[in-house]
Amino acid sequence: MEPKDISRRKFIRATGLSATALTLGFYFSGESKASTIIKGEDAENYGVSLNSWIHIDTNGKVTIVCHRAEMGQGAYQAIPQMIAEELEVNLNEVNIIFGKGDTVKYGNQITGGSSTVRGTYKNLLKLSASAREMLVAAAAAKWSVQAAECFAESGHVTHRPSGKKMHYGELVVDASKLEAPKNVQLKKVEDYKLIRKPLPRQDTPLKTNGTAVFGIDKKLPGMLYAVVERNPRLRGKVKSYDDSATLKIPGVKKVFKVTMKVFDTDREGVVVLADSTWAAMQGRKALKVVWDDAGFEYVNTEEIYKKMKADLQSKDGLSAKKQGDPDPVLAQQKNKLDVIYETPYQAHACMEPLNCVAHHKGDSIEIWGPIQAPDWVQGDISQKMGIKKENVHVNMTFLGGGFGRKAFLDYTHEACLISKEAGAPVQVIWTREDDMTQGPFRPGVSYRAEGAVNNGEISAVKFRLCGQNIGHWMGSKKDVPNDSVLEGFQPHYFDNIKNISFSDIPFETPIPIMWWRSVYASTNGFAYESFMDELAIAAGKDPLAFRKQYLKNERCQKLLEKVEQVSGWKSRKPKQGYGVAITECFNSSVAQVVKVSKDATGKIKIDKVWAVIDCGWYVNSDTVRAQVEGSIVMALGAATNHEIHFKDGLAVEKNFTTYRMPRINEIPPIEVFIMDNNEDAGGVGEPGLPPFTPALTNAIFDLTGKRIRKLPFDLAKV
Amino acid sequence: MAIIKLHVNGKEKEVDVDPLTPVLWVLRDHLDLPGTKFGCGVAACGACTIHIDGLPVRSCQLPVAGVGTKKITTIEGLSDNNTHPVQAAWIEEQVPQCGYCQSGQIMAAVALLQKKKSPTDADIDTAMQGHICRCGTYPRIREAIKKASQKMSAKS
Numbered sequence: 001m002e003p004k005d006i007s008r009r010k011f012i013r014a015t016g017l018s019a020t021a022l023t024l025g026f027y028f029s030g031e032s033k034a035s036t037i038i039k040g041e042d043a044e045n046y047g048v049s050l051n052s053w054i055h056i057d058t059n060g061k062v063t064i065v066c067h068r069a070e071m072g073q074g075a076y077q078a079i080p081q082m083i084a085e086e087l088e089v090n091l092n093e094v095n096i097i098f099g100k101g102d103t104v105k106y107g108n109q110i111t112g113g114s115s116t117v118r119g120t121y122k123n124l125l126k127l128s129a130s131a132r133e134m135l136v137a138a139a140a141a142k143w144s145v146q147a148a149e150c151f152a153e154s155g156h157v158t159h160r161p162s163g164k165k166m167h168y169g170e171l172v173v174d175a176s177k178l179e180a181p182k183n184v185q186l187k188k189v190e191d192y193k194l195i196r197k198p199l200p201r202q203d204t205p206l207k208t209n210g211t212a213v214f215g216i217d218k219k220l221p222g223m224l225y226a227v228v229e230r231n232p233r234l235r236g237k238v239k240s241y242d243d244s245a246t247l248k249i250p251g252v253k254k255v256f257k258v259t260m261k262v263f264d265t266d267r268e269g270v271v272v273l274a275d276s277t278w279a280a281m282q283g284r285k286a287l288k289v290v291w292d293d294a295g296f297e298y299v300n301t302e303e304i305y306k307k308m309k310a311d312l313q314s315k316d317g318l319s320a321k322k323q324g325d326p327d328p329v330l331a332q333q334k335n336k337l338d339v340i341y342e343t344p345y346q347a348h349a350c351m352e353p354l355n356c357v358a359h360h361k362g363d364s365i366e367i368w369g370p371i372q373a374p375d376w377v378q379g380d381i382s383q384k385m386g387i388k389k390e391n392v393h394v395n396m397t398f399l400g401g402g403f404g405r406k407a408f409l410d411y412t413h414e415a416c417l418i419s420k421e422a423g424a425p426v427q428v429i430w431t432r433e434d435d436m437t438q439g440p441f442r443p444g445v446s447y448r449a450e451g452a453v454n455n456g457e458i459s460a461v462k463f464r465l466c467g468q469n470i471g472h473w474m475g476s477k478k479d480v481p482n483d484s485v486l487e488g489f490q491p492h493y494f495d496n497i498k499n500i501s502f503s504d505i506p507f508e509t510p511i512p513i514m515w516w517r518s519v520y521a522s523t524n525g526f527a528y529e530s531f532m533d534e535l536a537i538a539a540g541k542d543p544l545a546f547r548k549q550y551l552k553n554e555r556c557q558k559l560l561e562k563v564e565q566v567s568g569w570k571s572r573k574p575k576q577g578y579g580v581a582i583t584e585c586f587n588s589s590v591a592q593v594v595k596v597s598k599d600a601t602g603k604i605k606i607d608k609v610w611a612v613i614d615c616g617w618y619v620n621s622d623t624v625r626a627q628v629e630g631s632i633v634m635a636l637g638a639a640t641n642h643e644i645h646f647k648d649g650l651a652v653e654k655n656f657t658t659y660r661m662p663r664i665n666e667i668p669p670i671e672v673f674i675m676d677n678n679e680d681a682g683g684v685g686e687p688g689l690p691p692f693t694p695a696l697t698n699a700i701f702d703l704t705g706k707r708i709r710k711l712p713f714d715l716a717k718v
Numbered sequence: 719m720a721i722i723k724l725h726v727n728g729k730e731k732e733v734d735v736d737p738l739t740p741v742l743w744v745l746r747d748h749l750d751l752p753g754t755k756f757g758c759g760v761a762a763c764g765a766c767t768i769h770i771d772g773l774p775v776r777s778c779q780l781p782v783a784g785v786g787t788k789k790i791t792t793i794e795g796l797s798d799n800n801t802h803p804v805q806a807a808w809i810e811e812q813v814p815q816c817g818y819c820q821s822g823q824i825m826a827a828v829a830l831l832q833k834k835k836s837p838t839d840a841d842i843d844t845a846m847q848g849h850i851c852r853c854g855t856y857p858r859i860r861e862a863i864k865k866a867s868q869k870m871s872a873k874s
Binding site: 203206208209217429431661664 | 719735736739740743746747748750751752753754755756757758759760762763765792793794796797799800805808809812813814815816817818819820821824842843846847848849850851852853854855856857858859860
């Protein structure tokens with residue numbers, strides 16, 4: 001089943017309305033009519049459109065568009081849950097479809113930075129309320145009554161005095177001709193029927209019976225299958241290849257070279273095209289390729305970290321933020337702390353390996369895949385393939401994980417090139433080994449932290465970050481600091497630390513890098529919150545009380561008080577290690593406490609994790625909990641297992657056999673709490689990840705006195 | 719290539735494939751049963767788990783010629799309309815996030831509960847630790863298995 005498929009109903013074509021009225025810029029486009037019929041396939045399927053997200057057929061069936069990617073984080077639930085609230089429809093009666101890549105209809109679609117709710121909710125609530133008011137106005141006009149006497153509920157408008165009632169399908173054509181009201185009244189939080197409720201996700205049943213369509217499940221008539229042997233040294237060329245054995249494999253159709261763009265570098269590969277995935281894979285095994293690696297640096301992990309360490313000692317870097325001046329204060333200190341933290345390169349390792357179905361039809365292209373940024377892909381394919389943007393159709397399927405990797409543009413471009421050469425629709429499948437070794441990777445980052453305390457107070461802190469800058473791969477200037485140097489650091493520390501600075505020491509390697517869940521916060525959080533702990537210990541203070549002392553902001557105080565209370569921080573007993581950390585990213589703060597002890601054999605055991613998230617306004621409390629739980633599990637693997645090593649320019653870890661994932665028996669009990677307030681919405685998919693690792697290593701310090709400053713570390717060997 | 723007869727989800731099927739093709743790819747590419755997922759290709763993640771005569775098997779490592787007359791069950795054949803108690807429990811506990819690994823997780827849980835009606839936490843650990851979930855739904859998987867166990871004992 002396609003995502004919540006619908007029956008194809010005949011729609012009524014209301015003519016004479018401009019399709020450009022769909023231009024949203026975002027909510028009211030400045031057009032006189034905010035509604036119209038979507039032209040083409042969408043309209044035929046889904047009826048009359050009141051805006052880009054809301055389509056109603058004349059039987060009253062409502063279709064809501066999810067214009068962001070669903071990769072587990074709950075967009076497929078959150079967007080309809082918001083829209084249904086103000087539109088006054090029953091969520092379990094609507095169709096949900098994915099929007100194609102289209103910035104004109106949907107604005108920004110990149111699903112990253114935990115932005116789906118926080119970046120769209122104000123507009124989505126308004127345009128849903130606006131659509132509802134248009135339906136009410138249409139009913140009032142039909143009945144010649146005052147709109148104020150009518151109300152909308154469960155997909156119907158009712159005239160209160162007379163009891164007359166019509167469903168939305170009877171009103172939608174008239175409503176679509178009305179001018180959208182400019183100032184709609186939004187519901188108060190206390191009046192919500194759907195928002196803030198832990199409603200079951202609409203995609204769950206599709207994911208328990210195998211009917212959810214992921215990219216890898218997409219099939220087209222006449223579709224061929226391809227796998228690609230790509231240069232394992234992450235760039236470089238094909239010198240020659242021998243396909244004589246490959247072409248003897250039954251099912252193999254063709255072997256040819258392809259050049260994929262990885263940012264502005266080229267990566268060549270040899271494509272094996274076949275009539276089944278297995279035949280393509282067998283053909284690839286029989287292929288012999290000689291690579292030309294001329295000009296490629298044979299990087300090694302040990303050397304990378306040695307060089308970072310040296311740079312952290314010898315360079316001051318580009319100043320990213322400075323308050324007061326830590327240098328003279330630190331220069332006077334005899335007992336200053338001066339430590340290095342190291343974090344590894346990591347793979348995204350989504351459960352669904354990269355894949356893409358492309359159909360190059362000459363003057364148009366249609367693609368399907370697990371895609372985080374369909375609008376970017378549309379622009380990218382248009383530009384690279386030389387096809388008009390309106391003829392590039394980019395369809396999102398469900399994503400079997402994304403974590404930033406599937407916001408990248410290499411695999412979609414490559415699939416288009418392969419379909420063009422094949423002259424047929426093609427599904428390109430990456431094996432697990434391709435997915436894990438080809439990158440782009442999360443950058444490994446090292447930090448130097450210097451600090452001093454006097455009379456129990458921080459007198460100065462100086463942080464330096466050294467690591468590859470993702471922005472550099474996207475063309476940002478190399479003489480300005482990485483704008484994510486502070487990501488993860490709770491900003492309210494600045495309110496109360498007088499002398500503090502952050503700087504970025506630019507570092508280059510040929511390893512392609514990309515966003516990875518919570519991006520720099522995933523490594524920054526470990527360094528900064530470990531160091532706050534070290535300062536607390538140096539000051540002779542309780543680490544949680546120490547954070548409260550420096551984070552006087554009301555929301556931070558409440559958050560820390562909550563985690564202190566739920567974790568029983570104050571009543572902890574001997575032989576129990578407790579660690580706390582608080583980080584902020586994507587406009588949400590999360591505090592976590594981890595409790596550890598030693599098992600009978602003397603090994604560290606994680607007994608419990610308490611997490612409290614302050615994400616302001618939110619849509620679905622169960623999704624918030626699930627995202628924090630999942631972030632903690634992902635962080636556990638990142639802290640204690642995961643590292644991609646490089647040897648002679650090759651990624652060493654190739655599959656789950658050496659890139660070990662946490663398993664069900666390793667997961668501690670996790671309890672998640674949500675702060676209830678009416679602040680602006682913050683992110684939910686990522687902010688739960690960064691505080692876990694420092695809370696864990698701080699807990700291990702509390703129990704054992706051992707300070708862990710290098711990730712990953714083996715829990716069994718602490 | 720060879721004509722191979724299979725018994726899949728209660729139906730007789732015939733495919734013309736390389737006899738060494740793993741059952742995973744026969745299901746996905748030839749029998750239009752894509753609910754069983756490709757995750758690693760080396761039996762290290764559990765996403766491709768199906769039942770062969772009721773026992774959980776990694777279909778990415780099982781050559782189709784080796785199945786013979788044994789009965790294959792995939793996620794699609796588990797029930798009509800999500801009615802198996804394990805599926806119902808998965809929905810009640812809201813287990814899936816991205817959902818990609820869940821077919822394999824569910825098939826493993828069903829096999830566990832067929833063997834042990836009331837599994838302990840240790841039983842769950844043993845049966846499920848070959849299954850990776852990158853989204854980290856493990857705590858909910860554990861709760862769902864316990865809930866399914868209750869549902870199944872209530873029925874019997």
